[in-house]
Amino acid sequence: MNVVVCLKQVPGTTQVKIDPETNTLIRQGIENIINPFDTYAIEEGVRLRERFGGKVTAISMGPPQAETALKEAISLGADEGILLSDPAFAGADTWATSCTLFMALRKLEKYDLIICGRQTLDGDTGQVGPQLAEMLALPFIAYVSQIEEVADGEMRVRRMVEDGYEIMESSLPTVLTVVKEINTPRLPSLRGIARSKSASIPVWGVEELNADPDKVGLSGSFTRVVRIFSPQRVCRGEIFQGDVEDQVDCLISRLKDDGFL
Amino acid sequence: MMGSYKGKGMGNEDYSGIWVFAEQRNGQIKNVAYELLGRARELADALGVELSAVCFGHEVDDVNGLIAHGVDKIYLVDSAELGDNQEDLLTQQLVELVQQHRPEILLAGATALGRAFIPRVAAALPTGLSADCTDLDIDADKRLLLQTKPTFGGNILAVITCPEARPQMATVRPHVFSLHETDGSRKGEIIKVDFKRERYTSRTKLVEFVAEVAETVKIEEADVIVAGGRGLEKAENFEMIQELASVMGGAVGATRVAVDEGWLAYPHQIGQTGKTVCPRLYIAVGISGALQHVVGMQTSECIVAINDDPHAPIFEVATYGIVGDLFQVVPLLIEKLKKR
Numbered sequence A: 001m002n003v004v005v006c007l008k009q010v011p012g013t014t015q016v017k018i019d020p021e022t023n024t025l026i027r028q029g030i031e032n033i034i035n036p037f038d039t040y041a042i043e044e045g046v047r048l049r050e051r052f053g054g055k056v057t058a059i060s061m062g063p064p065q066a067e068t069a070l071k072e073a074i075s076l077g078a079d080e081g082i083l084l085s086d087p088a089f090a091g092a093d094t095w096a097t098s099c100t101l102f103m104a105l106r107k108l109e110k111y112d113l114i115i116c117g118r119q120t121l122d123g124d125t126g127q128v129g130p131q132l133a134e135m136l137a138l139p140f141i142a143y144v145s146q147i148e149e150v151a152d153g154e155m156r157v158r159r160m161v162e163d164g165y166e167i168m169e170s171s172l173p174t175v176l177t178v179v180k181e182i183n184t185p186r187l188p189s190l191r192g193i194a195r196s197k198s199a200s201i202p203v204w205g206v207e208e209l210n211a212d213p214d215k216v217g218l219s220g221s222f223t224r225v226v227r228i229f230s231p232q233r234v235c236r237g238e239i240f241q242g243d244v245e246d247q248v249d250c251l252i253s254r255l256k257d258d259g260f261l
Numbered sequence B: 001m002m003g004s005y006k007g008k009g010m011g012n013e014d015y016s017g018i019w020v021f022a023e024q025r026n027g028q029i030k031n032v033a034y035e036l037l038g039r040a041r042e043l044a045d046a047l048g049v050e051l052s053a054v055c056f057g058h059e060v061d062d063v064n065g066l067i068a069h070g071v072d073k074i075y076l077v078d079s080a081e082l083g084d085n086q087e088d089l090l091t092q093q094l095v096e097l098v099q100q101h102r103p104e105i106l107l108a109g110a111t112a113l114g115r116a117f118i119p120r121v122a123a124a125l126p127t128g129l130s131a132d133c134t135d136l137d138i139d140a141d142k143r144l145l146l147q148t149k150p151t152f153g154g155n156i157l158a159v160i161t162c163p164e165a166r167p168q169m170a171t172v173r174p175h176v177f178s179l180h181e182t183d184g185s186r187k188g189e190i191i192k193v194d195f196k197r198e199r200y201t202s203r204t205k206l207v208e209f210v211a212e213v214a215e216t217v218k219i220e221e222a223d224v225i226v227a228g229g230r231g232l233e234k235a236e237n238f239e240m241i242q243e244l245a246s247v248m249g250g251a252v253g254a255t256r257v258a259v260d261e262g263w264l265a266y267p268h269q270i271g272q273t274g275k276t277v278c279p280r281l282y283i284a285v286g287i288s289g290a291l292q293h294v295v296g297m298q299t300s301e302c303i304v305a306i307n308d309d310p311h312a313p314i315f316e317v318a319t320y321g322i323v324g325d326l327f328q329v330v331p332l333l334i335e336k337l338k339k340r
Helices: A036-052 A064-075 A094-107 A128-136 A190-198 A244-257 B031-047 B087-101 B112-124 B235-248 B256-260 B326-339
Strands: A003-006 A009-011 A032-034 A056-061 A080-084 A113-117 A140-151 A154-161 A164-171 A174-178 A224-229 B018-021 B051-057 B073-078 B105-109 B129-133 B135-139 B144-151 B156-161 B168-172 B189-192 B204-211 B224-228 B251-254 B281-285 B302-307 B320-323
Touching: A003 A036, A003 A128, A009 A064, A032 A036, A032 A064, A036 A056, A036 A113, A036 A140, A036 A174, A056 A064, A056 A094, A064 A080, A064 A190, A080 A094, A094 A128, A094 B112, A094 B129, A113 A128, A128 A140, A128 A174, A128 B112, A140 A164, A140 B112, A154 B112, A244 B302, A244 B320, A244 B326, B018 B031, B031 B051, B031 B105, B031 B135, B031 B168, B051 B087, B073 B087, B087 B112, B105 B112, B112 B129, B112 B168, B129 B144, B144 B168, B224 B235, B235 B251, B235 B281, B235 B326, B251 B256, B302 B326
Parallel strands: A003 A056, A003 A113, A056 A080, A113 A174, A140 A174, B018 B051, B018 B105, B051 B073, B073 B189, B105 B168, B129 B168, B224 B251, B224 B281, B281 B302, B302 B320
Antiparallel strands: A009 A032, A140 A154, A154 A164, A164 B204, A224 B156, B135 B144, B144 B156
């Protein structure tokens, strides 16, 4: 079973600030990590290979330093990594990102499954998985929390919805996004770390992908970010004083005044 | 799909009107559709265009009722095969309708369904899409939809536009827009669209749905939510939260930590990777107020925080706060409320 895992390198914190001068995010001094939601995708891919054989290919679009994330994926059990990197890819929205991944996947030999994390820590969109599926004309299942069965070109999974879960079946190949409930990612193994150090990560750019420059990066993006800002925190409310009884009485009286009781 | 791409920037003046995808589940239109219609009506008026709802399902209740929420036209596709929201079918049907009728804006709730299939519609058309918006506005001069969405777990807000391609698409988080008053005297039109099943393929199949919310009150729709976090220490202590919730006539919520620990099931989780709620009253017990939780409840009308750490960030968003031991405060609160 050949599995492709799509991952993104993201800042290792959501506590980012805006530079008031340039109105851009201050990225200095922030360590980059594999998007945490993508680590479940890697782990699930590795588990499937352990059960069924085949290989796990990790693929990422990003700047040259995203190679680190792919090497980490190898240390976590992926067999190989491919970096999609080109100055022309910069500024991509989810459509242009999906399109770049789509062009890379066209180049890959047979795969049975593509797994993505449910969303990224930075952009929070969760759109690349479904958009990639659509471009590849493959079925898509979001929020998968368990792969129950894989057999005869079909798979059966559980996916989480607001009020419970659904058992879904799909033909293969298919595209899934996975949630953290699906597994507990392992730590890098010593053998994995050794492999990742010696692994060479091919870099595919516009030329290698034979990409239409109008469909990648900022020029391939339909959306524009016109402004970023920090949300205003609601002002501090009232903290009740006195002993527990006083505090509770005060609360009940306020809730009554406000019409909640 | 890739083959049908027409390229962007084709005659935007041909596109007019705002569409809202009115999601149904088990034949009931979801609240988020009505919330969206309230705001979309204002946006449509700002642009001077029609507002339409699109509803796919089978024997959906009260489709006519959408008109009272501000809708001029309803595109209704009714078929037994659309009842369980097979995403392949929804995607293909919506793409076809959009290509046919060319709305300039298309909105949908950022529900599990909306966030899964709306991106596919945008990819197929193709056009731009922003996810999980918390505000929408109109730049009337440029006829642009201004889409505000949280990034970095809500730490940064970004305003997104889709300057050239049409329609401009956004999924919008439930509960960010309040329901508007309905107007029963409004006139509107229902356009029944034939579902041509033979034209579409569905490659995924729903085998079974298993409900996980045992209680009768759904947290997305509750007026009062009592939520517990790490401070509760163990599953048994959630009984206290349950009791307070039932005394208040509310539902029970939980932080990610509480769910990860197995104290409560995932459908109760509130926050970035759980649900966004906007009750009238939110009582946070033993919750420190990590941003990932706060983004899911900060728009509640009144927030009460009970926590023993006076520096806990939950107090920054609280309307009322009690700094104290929840194991003393909550039982006393329950006792006094029961006596009332």
